Amino acid sequence: MEHLKSELDSLRAELTQMYTLVHNQLEKAQDVFLENKTSLIKEIASTEKLVNAKELQIDSRCETILALFTPVAVDLRFVLSALKINTNLERIADIADGVSRMVVHSKVSFDKNLLVKIQAKEAFSQALAMFTCLEQAFEKEDTLLARDIFSKDKVIDQIMNNATGIAEEYSKDSPENLLQAIPLLSIMKMLERTGDHLKNIAEEIIFYAEAKVLKHAGKTSE
Amino acid sequence: MTTVEIAGIKRRRAKDNVFRYIVYALTFCCVAVSLIILFYIFQKGITCVNWDLFTKLPKPVGESGGGVLNAIVGSLMLVSVAAVIAIPLGISVGIFLADNRGKAKADRVSIAVDVLQGVPSIVVGMVIYVWVVKPLGIFSALSGSVALAIMMLPPIIKNTEETLVLIPNTLKEASLALGASDFRTTMRILLPTGIGGIFSGAMLGIARIAGEVAPLLFTAFGNPYLSFNLFKPVQSIPLIIFNYGTSPYDDWRRIAWGGSVILVGFILILNFIVKFFESRWKVQF
Amino acid sequence: MEGTILRTENLCAFFGTNQILKNINIDIPEKKVTAFMGPSGCGKTTFLRCINRMHELNPDARAEGKIRLHYEDVYQMDAMTLRRRVGMVFQRPNPFPTMSIEENVVAGFTLNGLKLKSKEKNEIVEDALKKVALWDEVKDKLGKRATSLSGGQQQRLCLARTVAMKPEVILLDEPTSALDPLSTAKIEDLLYELKGNYTLVIVTHNMQQAARISDMTAFFYLGELLEYDDTKKVFTNPKNEKTQNYITGRFG
Numbered sequence: 001m002e003h004l005k006s007e008l009d010s011l012r013a014e015l016t017q018m019y020t021l022v023h024n025q026l027e028k029a030q031d032v033f034l035e036n037k038t039s040l041i042k043e044i045a046s047t048e049k050l051v052n053a054k055e056l057q058i059d060s061r062c063e064t065i066l067a068l069f070t071p072v073a074v075d076l077r078f079v080l081s082a083l084k085i086n087t088n089l090e091r092i093a094d095i096a097d098g099v100s101r102m103v104v105h106s107k108v109s110f111d112k113n114l115l116v117k118i119q120a121k122e123a124f125s126q127a128l129a130m131f132t133c134l135e136q137a138f139e140k141e142d143t144l145l146a147r148d149i150f151s152k153d154k155v156i157d158q159i160m161n162n163a164t165g166i167a168e169e170y171s172k173d174s175p176e177n178l179l180q181a182i183p184l185l186s187i188m189k190m191l192e193r194t195g196d197h198l199k200n201i202a203e204e205i206i207f208y209a210e211a212k213v214l215k216h217a218g219k220t221s222e
Numbered sequence: 223m224t225t226v227e228i229a230g231i232k233r234r235r236a237k238d239n240v241f242r243y244i245v246y247a248l249t250f251c252c253v254a255v256s257l258i259i260l261f262y263i264f265q266k267g268i269t270c271v272n273w274d275l276f277t278k279l280p281k282p283v284g285e286s287g288g289g290v291l292n293a294i295v296g297s298l299m300l301v302s303v304a305a306v307i308a309i310p311l312g313i314s315v316g317i318f319l320a321d322n323r324g325k326a327k328a329d330r331v332s333i334a335v336d337v338l339q340g341v342p343s344i345v346v347g348m349v350i351y352v353w354v355v356k357p358l359g360i361f362s363a364l365s366g367s368v369a370l371a372i373m374m375l376p377p378i379i380k381n382t383e384e385t386l387v388l389i390p391n392t393l394k395e396a397s398l399a400l401g402a403s404d405f406r407t408t409m410r411i412l413l414p415t416g417i418g419g420i421f422s423g424a425m426l427g428i429a430r431i432a433g434e435v436a437p438l439l440f441t442a443f444g445n446p447y448l449s450f451n452l453f454k455p456v457q458s459i460p461l462i463i464f465n466y467g468t469s470p471y472d473d474w475r476r477i478a479w480g481g482s483v484i485l486v487g488f489i490l491i492l493n494f495i496v497k498f499f500e501s502r503w504k505v506q507f
Numbered sequence: 508m509e510g511t512i513l514r515t516e517n518l519c520a521f522f523g524t525n526q527i528l529k530n531i532n533i534d535i536p537e538k539k540v541t542a543f544m545g546p547s548g549c550g551k552t553t554f555l556r557c558i559n560r561m562h563e564l565n566p567d568a569r570a571e572g573k574i575r576l577h578y579e580d581v582y583q584m585d586a587m588t589l590r591r592r593v594g595m596v597f598q599r600p601n602p603f604p605t606m607s608i609e610e611n612v613v614a615g616f617t618l619n620g621l622k623l624k625s626k627e628k629n630e631i632v633e634d635a636l637k638k639v640a641l642w643d644e645v646k647d648k649l650g651k652r653a654t655s656l657s658g659g660q661q662q663r664l665c666l667a668r669t670v671a672m673k674p675e676v677i678l679l680d681e682p683t684s685a686l687d688p689l690s691t692a693k694i695e696d697l698l699y700e701l702k703g704n705y706t707l708v709i710v711t712h713n714m715q716q717a718a719r720i721s722d723m724t725a726f727f728y729l730g731e732l733l734e735y736d737d738t739k740k741v742f743t744n745p746k747n748e749k750t751q752n753y754i755t756g757r758f759g
Contacts, residue, residue: 002696003719067742068718325566392601396665399561400672401591402618410618414605505604505654 004069011061011082018054018086019135021047022093026131026194029096030124032103033187034115044100051093058086077211081204085138088197088204095190095197102190106183114180118166119159123191126155130198134205141209149202156195163188263482270480279448280462286473290481292448296363296456300442301432303367303452308374309424315375316382316420317408323387339376346372347437355441363449363456366442373434374427381423385416418503425496429489435460459485512537512706513558513676518572520553520562527553529730530572535676535723540698540707542721542738544714546753549727551710555678558708559593560586576675591619594669598681600661602653602668609649611664612636615672635671639663640697659690663697670705677701679709683716695720714754718742726750 028044031037062083065071071079115121130152137145167181203214278289315331322328346369354365389412397407413420435458438444443455444465459481467478513535520528528550535541543551556562557570560581574581581589602611609632616623616631623631632649636642641663645656653664662682669677679698683691698707698720711717717724718738725735726747734747745751752758 003699063743064739068739070715070718390599390601392597392599393603395561395564395595396597396601396603397614397618398564399559399590399595399597400615400618400668401587401589403587406618406620411603411605415603417605 004065004071004075007061007065007069008071008075008078011058011065011079014054014058014061015082015085016135016139018051018058018089019131019138021051021054022089022096023128023131023135025051025093025096026124026128029099030128032100033110034121034124036103036109038103041100041104044097048093048097051090055086055090058082062086074208077208081208084204085201088200092194092197095194098190099187102183102187106179108179108183110180110184114166114170114184117170118163118184118188120184120188120191123156123159123188126152126159127191127194127198130195134198134201137202137205141205143206143209146202146205146209149199153195153199156192160188160192260486263479263486267476267479267481267483270476271483275477275480275484280446280466280477281473283471283474288473288477290457290459290462290477290484292445292457293459293462293481294484295448295450296442296445297432297458297460299363299450299452299456300366300370300438300458301428303364304370304374304431305424305428307367307371308378308427311371312375312378312423312427313382313413313420315379316423317386317412319379319383320386321404321408335376335379338372342436343373343434344436344439347440350437351440358453360453361441361443361455362453363442364452366438366456366458367452369437369441370431370434373431373437377427377430378423381426382416382420385419385423386412388419389415415505418500418505421503422496422500425492429492429496432489432492433460433485435464439464510537511535512577513708514575516573516575518554518557518570518574520550520557521569521571522565523567527730528557528570531732533725533732533735535706535708537706538702538704539722540702540709540720541723541725542717543708543710543725543727544712544717544753545727546758547712548729550730551725551727552680554727555680555708555710558676558678559590559595561590561595587619591615591672592674593676593678594672594674595678595680596662596665596669596682599685600658600665602656602661602664604652604654606653607650608645608653608656608664611653612667612671614668631671635667638670638701639667640693641667657690659686659693662686662690662694666694666697670701674705676706676708679707681710681712684712691716726753728753 025044025047028037028040028047032040032044062079065075065079069075130149133145133148133152136142137149163185167185171178171181200215206212206214274287275289276294277291278287279292280290281288315335319328319332319335350365350369350372354368355361358365393411393415394407397411398404402410438458438461442458442461444461445455445457449456463478463481463485466474466481469475469478511534513533515531515533518528518531519526531554543555545551553562558574558581562568562570563586570582576584576589576593602608603614606614609628610617612632612635613623613628616628633642633646636645641660644660645651648655653661656664662685666677666682683694686694695716698709701707702722709717709721721738723735724738724741726733726741726745726749728749734741734745734750736746741750742754745754
């Protein structure tokens with residue numbers, strides 16, 4: 001079935017492009033946030049439009065494949081997971097855009113010490129590492145790699161748990177510090193959501209490759 | 223099972239068997255009769271079958287020996303000329319009927335063919351006497367062939383029509399869809415595909431007329447000498463059987479039995495040929 | 508429409524007094540696959556057979572309106588010339604049983620009285636059989652009877668026979684409905700490859716087949732053309748409710 005195969009190949013290629021686009025957005029957001037590279041803010045905003053267009057393109061292709069080819073088995077799982085991965089990637093891109101807007105909005109420079117305490121850099125690094133891991137897992141259909149995500153996500157969750165306390169502490173020192181603490185906490189929360197989305201993507205990769213549904217089950221990272 | 227059902231089954235089975243045995247018995251009778259006839263003919267005539275029978279002419283009354291060479295030659299002439307007339311004509315009419323099945327014109331022709339088939343052979347002979355013998359002023363092999371050809375037509379026509387009708391319409395459509403004309407479609411696709419059935423129709427037609435004597439009585443008439451002339455009277459095996467078989471002379475009657483053996487043998491061989499080629503030329507659709 | 512090769516204008520078809528097709532107006536694009544689908548008796552096969560005037564073979568049949576092949580009125584043309592330009596593949600594979608495989612491929616030439624030199628003939632045979640992905644399977648037995656092939660192979664042979672004539676349009680009347688799934692898939696792949704060079708019009712009972720291989724889909728119902736659009740649009744968001752009911756299996 002050559003026709004179906006070429007459609008699936010195109011879908012795969014488009015998803016890979018989506019991964020790359022969103023990964024770059026997240027990296028730029030990190031630079032904007034941690035190193036105040038405000039020049040990147042416009043880039044992020046314009047690339048966001050590309051990301052949205054790509055999301056629509058992928059959705060349309062999935063719709064085409066389902067309507068015209070009634071795929072079954074692994075092909076069906078691939079298309080279903082592609083739809084969800086697509087949505088999750090787009091949300092991550094939204095988050096990256098949100099982070100850069102937050103930096104613009106808050107109009108403050110963040111205290112370097114606070115950033116170190118709250119482990120902002122580590123959180124971002126983990127998120128980006130998870131992203132790279134997922135890109136490879138998707139390309140190679142490597143479910144072991146995909147499973148590594150879960151432990152990395154736990155790191156972000158841990159950082160987040162501590163972040164609230166640290167922000168509170170910081171705010172107590174002076175009311176002005178709230179101007180930093182609130183946006184910072186928002187950004188940390190966004191990072192946590194990024195981790196969740198990446199975890200969803202990992203689950204979808206495992207679903208597609210192994211037909212195992214890990215959603216809502218007790219997960220272990222192997 | 224209840225006793226009623228058991229009884230029912232037994233009765234049904236018994237009835238079944240009775241009918242089966244009746245059919246077997248009747249079949250056996252038919253086959254037995256044909257075998258007995260064949261056996262009798264061979265028994266009577268086999269003593270006469272020798273080289274002379276095939277190579278000598280009949281001797282005058284009183285002399286023994288002689289053969290039926292002139293009858294063999296005459297029969298071959300009559301049958302081949304009849305075939306040459308009837309086969310192309312019969313196939314053409316068969317094609318016409320197959321092509322126009324269901325239409326009024328085809329129905330009328332079909333009725334005409336049926337009527338022709340029903341005409342008694344002696345009547346055919348009389349008609350040809352008036353149409354051919356009288357104008358030519360002489361009994362001839364040609365008139366005999368014409369009479370035989372008329373009798374051959376119905377089986378050839380029917381066989382051709384039935385063979386062509388059995389060919390699936392999709393074959394014809396495939397040819398037409400390639401841009402072929404009706405004529406080419408018939409000649410290059412339909413006829414070759416149906417050649418098995420058409421050939422058997424022709425052979426059966428020949429077998430039918432090979433043993434006819436009535437139409438030859440007023441047409442070919444008979445000839446004690448060897449003749450290759452279409453426009454002169456000619457001898458044939460059925461005629462010789464008829465004439466010599468009813469004569470009071472032993473010699474002549476023996477010749478008649480010899481001729482019978484030849485005739486029956488010829489028809490049997492023809493039937494075997496038909497069966498052989500039918501299976502070889504059977505076309506899968 | 509751009510690149511239209513076949514156009515019908517108010518085409519109506521009758522069998523005696525029975526009207527089978529009602530005012531069909533359709534533009535069929537060149538070098539693409541157009542599928543006709545619809546419930547039994549909707550007229551799609553009749554329409555297909557009108558295009559190469561096979562409809563006329565039935566003595567009660569009649570057609571009104573126009574069909575244009577590249578602007579030429581099909582009914583003003585000689586029917587046999589038309590059929591050389593518009594080939595047809597039928598539902599049941601029908602290779603000529605008295606001919607060998609290679610004779611079947613060039614049957615279009617032989618039946619039209621076109622003589623081919625030996626070299627030309629071999630080239631045509633090889634080219635056509637390669638186009639239908641049959642060459643490797645039969646190249647060592649070209650002289651064998653065509654009926655010795657399997658059903659799927661026979662159908663591909665029929666396609667080769669049509670393709671050898673280099674027609675402008677190929678009409679296919681449910682070409683895979685008599686075949687097993689594997690042969691069906693092979694033929695579908697084949698049609699997908701052929702469409703770059705030939706215009707294909709295919710009647711099919713199998714909606715999924717129409718979805719898989721066609722670029723444009725026409726939905727016929729009770730002799731009318733209810734919907735005609737890009738295949739993707741028809742199968743994701745058909746405009747006509749009856750089309751939707753048909754493809755979702757709610758009727759027909």
